[in-house]
Amino acid sequence: MSIEVLNESGAEVDETALSALSAHVLEKLRVHPLAELSIVLVDEDAMSELHEKWMGEPGPTDVLSFPMDELRPGHVSGGAEDAPPDPALLGDVVLCPTVAVRQAKKAGHSAEDELHLLCTHGILHLLGYDHAEPEEHKEMFGLQAELLASWRAARARPSS
Numbered sequence: 001m002s003i004e005v006l007n008e009s010g011a012e013v014d015e016t017a018l019s020a021l022s023a024h025v026l027e028k029l030r031v032h033p034l035a036e037l038s039i040v041l042v043d044e045d046a047m048s049e050l051h052e053k054w055m056g057e058p059g060p061t062d063v064l065s066f067p068m069d070e071l072r073p074g075h076v077s078g079g080a081e082d083a084p085p086d087p088a089l090l091g092d093v094v095l096c097p098t099v100a101v102r103q104a105k106k107a108g109h110s111a112e113d114e115l116h117l118l119c120t121h122g123i124l125h126l127l128g129y130d131h132a133e134p135e136e137h138k139e140m141f142g143l144q145a146e147l148l149a150s151w152r153a154a155r156a157r158p159s160s
Helices: 015-028 044-055 097-107 111-126 134-156
Strands: 002-007 036-041 063-067 089-095
Touching: 002 015, 015 036, 015 111, 015 134, 036 111, 044 063, 044 097, 063 111, 089 111, 097 111, 111 134
Parallel strands: 002 036, 036 089
Antiparallel strands: 063 089
């Protein structure tokens, strides 16, 4: 798995944890181990520009996803059931730590937890998940909760 974390936000962020979380999510979703993903952390001005340019909405947002290759979890070559999943350039997840901090306060958890939630959410969007319809919302947010719970459990286990 090639995961690059670029912090252009000026905020102090645990980039190693974001990389490890991303690897955990991609592994759990059976994405090819040679897949490439970029996590980019930006300030509010940069996020506002991206949000307006790509979504047509003013002001900063918490997370944006920019998919490159169309890929679904466990996607296999040629449709063969026993073939390994294809490698792919997944795309970019763009996070805004200052927005995450505000949202974390409102939600009553840490900024790190909020960034982990947003990162997981962004990766799911890269993989084709959405939450526009009630069924999609239920599936995506359920999977997001499962992935975050398994990530927290894995981090809590003492290493051998």
